[in-house]
Amino acid sequence: GAVVSQHPSWVICKSGTSVKIECRSLDFQATTMFWYRQFPKQSLMLMATSNEGSKATYEQGVEKDKFLINHASLTLSTLTVTSAHPEDSSFYICSAAGSSNQPQHFGDGTRLSIL
Amino acid sequence: AQTVTQSQPEMSVQEAETVTLSCTYDTSESDYYLFWYKQPPSRQMILVIRQEAYKQQNATENRFSVNFQKAAKSFSLKISDSQLGDAAMYFCAYERPRETSGSRLTFGEGTQLTVNP
Numbered sequence: 001g002a003v004v005s006q007h008p009s010w011v012i013c014k015s016g017t018s019v020k021i022e023c024r025s026l027d028f029q030a031t032t033m034f035w036y037r038q039f040p041k042q043s044l045m046l047m048a049t050s051n052e053g054s055k056a057t058y059e060q061g062v063e064k065d066k067f068l069i070n071h072a073s074l075t076l077s078t079l080t081v082t083s084a085h086p087e088d089s090s091f092y093i094c095s096a097a098g099s100s101n102q103p104q105h106f107g108d109g110t111r112l113s114i115l
Numbered sequence: 116a117q118t119v120t121q122s123q124p125e126m127s128v129q130e131a132e133t134v135t136l137s138c139t140y141d142t143s144e145s146d147y148y149l150f151w152y153k154q155p156p157s158r159q160m161i162l163v164i165r166q167e168a169y170k171q172q173n174a175t176e177n178r179f180s181v182n183f184q185k186a187a188k189s190f191s192l193k194i195s196d197s198q199l200g201d202a203a204m205y206f207c208a209y210e211r212p213r214e215t216s217g218s219r220l221t222f223g224e225g226t227q228l229t230v231n232p
Contacts, residue, residue, distance in 0.1 A: 032213070034219065034220070038158075041225075041227075042224075042225075043206060043222045043223065043224050043225050044160075044206070044220075044222050046219055046220070049219060057217075091158060093158075093160065095160075095220075097213060099213075101213075103148070103150065103162055103165055104210075104220060106159070106160035108157075108158075108159050109158050109159070109160075111158075
């Protein structure tokens with residue numbers, strides 16, 4: 001089955017640093033990738049949608065200069081949390097979509113802890 | 116805007132018994148997809164079942180089946196012969212066809228399922 005790899009799975013860093021999270025589709029071409037954020041015991045909240053070769057579309061309330069998304073190829077999208085602060089601590093999940101008839105495939109998520 | 120509502124924050128079931136998780140949604144579209152995802156403590160999102168709105172037949176996957184009532188905008192999940200490994204957070208989700216502008220998964224609030232031995 002389709003596999004999406006997300007790295008790192010867990011990162012702890014100091015306040016003020018930038019953190020990059022990678023999302024790769026391993027066995028299919030992902031024309032669209034999605035980035036979600038999830039707080040404990042809550043649902044997934046869509047942060048942005050990225051299409052290969054174009055700028056990401058951010059959801060209302062998500063700072064595009066804070067959460068930089070790059071989707072440079074059909075198999076890789078990255079989310080960079082710039083100048084991270086403790087309030088950015090959360091669980092971030094990516095998903096990738098290939099053909100329009102297939103469901104999204106999720107990465108295993110990244111647990112981000114900012115000290 | 117599409118919304119998905121799961122009115123049961125928590126449910127419990129005895130092992131080997133059957134449980135039904137409720138989901139309702141709101142949309143003005145006629146063509147869309149509905150999903151149930153399972154999220155165990157590992158937090159991995161696992162697709163349980165998918166329903167295409169234009170198909171009247173309810174989707175089934177082994178012990179998992181849905182009751183899709185399009186007119187009522189209801190999409191419940193039935194888990195038969197519940198197993199301890201079924202314990203997880205279950206999310207109902209809605210998606211318009213991918214070629215539709217702005218298509219994305221809209222999730223419900225989730226239902227935490229506990230399976231008692």
